[in-house]
Amino acid sequence: MPKAVKYILIATFSLITTCCAGNRQAHHEISPEVRMPEYILHRILPGETLASIAAWYTGQEGEWRELAKCNPSLDPRRLKPGNLVKIPLRIATRHTTPPSHSTALRKRRITPVRADHSKEIPPALPCEVFGPR
Helix, strand or coil: CCHHHHHHHHHHHHHHHHHHHHHHHHHHHHCCCCCCCCEEEEECCCCCCHHHHHHHHHCCHHHHHHHHHHCCCCCCCCCCCCCEEEEECCCCCCCCCCCCCCCCCCCCCCCCCCCCCCCCCCCCCCCCCCCCC
């Protein structure tokens, strides 16, 4: 094989490897970094409070203050259905996904206790009364 052909093959091979290596670097530079979200977005449902939302995500109602700090545009006393609350992932230890139901505390129905008249109390036995009659 003549020397000229060898040099042409070597030059072609080096050019191809350089070109491919450049494309790999360019591809890595172009692709954006995938970042994990720092917050969970929770859409407020009727009856929910920051305390009930905090209880769902953190397990502690007292973390509502942290949620209020992370959401300065929301007034904790005037939450409206549809508003979004940002929950930091660093405090979401119990759940990391929004619930499919409202986190509002369910009101328990208090049913009155009805007296059972079928079991009559037997009359008291006559007893002696001490003292003057």
